[in-house]
Amino acid sequence: MKKVITYGTFDLFHEGHYNLLKRAKALGDYLIVGVTTEYYDRQRGKLNVLNSLLDRVENVRKTGLADEIIVEDHEGQKPEDIQKMGVDIFTVGSDWVGTFDYLKEFCQVVYLERTPEISSSVLRANKFPIVQVGVVGCGRIVPRFLAEAKFVSGVNVGAVYNPHRENVLPFGKKYKLEPYYEEFDEFLKQVNAIYIASPHETHYDYAKMAISRGRHVLCEKPLAFSVGQAEELYHLAKEKGVVLTEGIKTAFCPGFMQMMNLARSGIIGEVRDVEACFSRITPPGLREMADDQYGGAFLEFGSYTLLPIFKLLGCHYENVEFDSILAENGVDLYSKIHFRFKHALAMSKTGIGVKSEGQLVIAGTGGYILAESPWWLTKSFEVRYEDPTKIDKYSPKFLGDGLRYEIADFVSKINGIERISYCLTQEESVAMAGVVEKFMEERKRQKEGQPA
Numbered sequence: 001m002k003k004v005i006t007y008g009t010f011d012l013f014h015e016g017h018y019n020l021l022k023r024a025k026a027l028g029d030y031l032i033v034g035v036t037t038e039y040y041d042r043q044r045g046k047l048n049v050l051n052s053l054l055d056r057v058e059n060v061r062k063t064g065l066a067d068e069i070i071v072e073d074h075e076g077q078k079p080e081d082i083q084k085m086g087v088d089i090f091t092v093g094s095d096w097v098g099t100f101d102y103l104k105e106f107c108q109v110v111y112l113e114r115t116p117e118i119s120s121s122v123l124r125a126n127k128f129p130i131v132q133v134g135v136v137g138c139g140r141i142v143p144r145f146l147a148e149a150k151f152v153s154g155v156n157v158g159a160v161y162n163p164h165r166e167n168v169l170p171f172g173k174k175y176k177l178e179p180y181y182e183e184f185d186e187f188l189k190q191v192n193a194i195y196i197a198s199p200h201e202t203h204y205d206y207a208k209m210a211i212s213r214g215r216h217v218l219c220e221k222p223l224a225f226s227v228g229q230a231e232e233l234y235h236l237a238k239e240k241g242v243v244l245t246e247g248i249k250t251a252f253c254p255g256f257m258q259m260m261n262l263a264r265s266g267i268i269g270e271v272r273d274v275e276a277c278f279s280r281i282t283p284p285g286l287r288e289m290a291d292d293q294y295g296g297a298f299l300e301f302g303s304y305t306l307l308p309i310f311k312l313l314g315c316h317y318e319n320v321e322f323d324s325i326l327a328e329n330g331v332d333l334y335s336k337i338h339f340r341f342k343h344a345l346a347m348s349k350t351g352i353g354v355k356s357e358g359q360l361v362i363a364g365t366g367g368y369i370l371a372e373s374p375w376w377l378t379k380s381f382e383v384r385y386e387d388p389t390k391i392d393k394y395s396p397k398f399l400g401d402g403l404r405y406e407i408a409d410f411v412s413k414i415n416g417i418e419r420i421s422y423c424l425t426q427e428e429s430v431a432m433a434g435v436v437e438k439f440m441e442e443r444k445r446q447k448e449g450q451p452a
């Protein structure tokens with residue numbers, strides 16, 4: 001008996017999939033079909049699969065072509081399956097020519113001609129209109145955002161707004177975006193969502209205007225400078241039925257979520273301390289250094305360091321204390337924020353004029369988690385215990401510079417696929433605005449030389 005195996009996501013099952021399975025079956029006597037899990041698809045960069053694993057398996061089953069259906073959930077599984085199941089032929093569509101030649105060591109490899117002009121991506125695009133995004137601001141992050149958005153299907157970035165004509169015209173030309181600099185409303189008319197990457201102090205106003213006009217908003221951190229402002233924006237978004245996401249990219253990175261869930265699983269006992277540090281020595285001319293009102297280390301990096309603290313210890317701290325080293329113009333070069341929770345402590349350290357070890361340490365009653373720099377992308381972390389020889393190492397998959405995960409989550413929410421904001425909850429985002437609010441009051445006091 002000749003055994004054939006093939007693998008796929010089989011999202012929005014279509015004719016191309018059916019043809020592939022039919023020809024795969026005809027190659028032998030017994031067809032095994034491996035259907036990928038959501039986890040594995042995310043790992044390999046397929047970020048917006050619509051059907052659940054059960055539905056996709058069911059659709060393959062309904063063809064009546066598969067003699068056996070298995071689940072593919074990790075890289076390296078194909079040679080395992082082939083050897084374990086005594087497979088004679090591995091087959092896949094011609095979009096993969098060459099990729100699986102390494103399997104020739106174990107069995108015959110056949111690439112079948114792909115059915116033209118049909119794909120899950122096209123079906124997804126028909127099911128959901130492409131989200132047209134406009135960017136507000138021409139800062140350093142925008143080119144990165146544009147590059148990463150290309151990896152997320154269902155989204156097109158086509159316009160840019162900046163009130164300064166002299167900035168937006170060359171920027172629009174360089175990145176092939178329609179430039180707008182006069183009427184913000186005119187810009188909004190061209191898009192159904194915006195990405196706000198303008199200076200910090202303008203976030204709230206732009207977000208409010210866009211949400212009021214029924215546009216979805218992905219806003220760079222910090223979303224707002226007070227609890228009142230943040231709550232107002234979230235309420236308005238709910239009322240208008242639009243998505244509002246604060247763009248703290250760490251929250252959406254797959255490894256970060258895995259690390260948070262592991263910490264919550266009890267593997268290190270009860271979490272008693274979270275220490276997070278992010279620093280980058282910044283040249284004097286840059287906005288973070290030069291803007292005496294809204295520059296500084298905490299406003300630049302604090303959202304990253306507060307994130308694991310609030311995720312693991314909750315948003316209700318008993319006490320918070322700030323301490324900063326200020327430059328002559330008043331920006332904080334280095335800030336330490338100490339939190340007291342009922343059963344735990346936490347520390348956020350951010351620097352633009354002081355360099356420290358950029359690490360995250362989550363201490364528990366039975367061990368600790370250590371994530372080295374760049375922990376905010378979470379490419380790897382370790383779980384350590386009292387016994388120094390026992391170390392569990394984790395290396396989650398991470399693609400690009402992280403922004404694609406945030407963009408994919410935003411688009412999924414707009415399409416109504418992911419309804420719950422578990423990566424970054426509204427409560428966490430509002431609590432961060434609360435720390436920003438207290439920090440600004442504290443810095444004002446410090447600048448004026450008043451006692452706390």
Ligand code: C2G
Binds near residue numbers: 008010091092094113
């Ligand atoms: N396919 C096809 N014609 C199309 C579309 C898809 O022949 N118009 C084939 C693909 O080449 C693949 C199978 O149908 O062999 C499933 O396609 P997908 O669901 O897109 O899965 P894919 O990402 O190709 O997964 O481990 C997974 C495998 O590597 C392939």
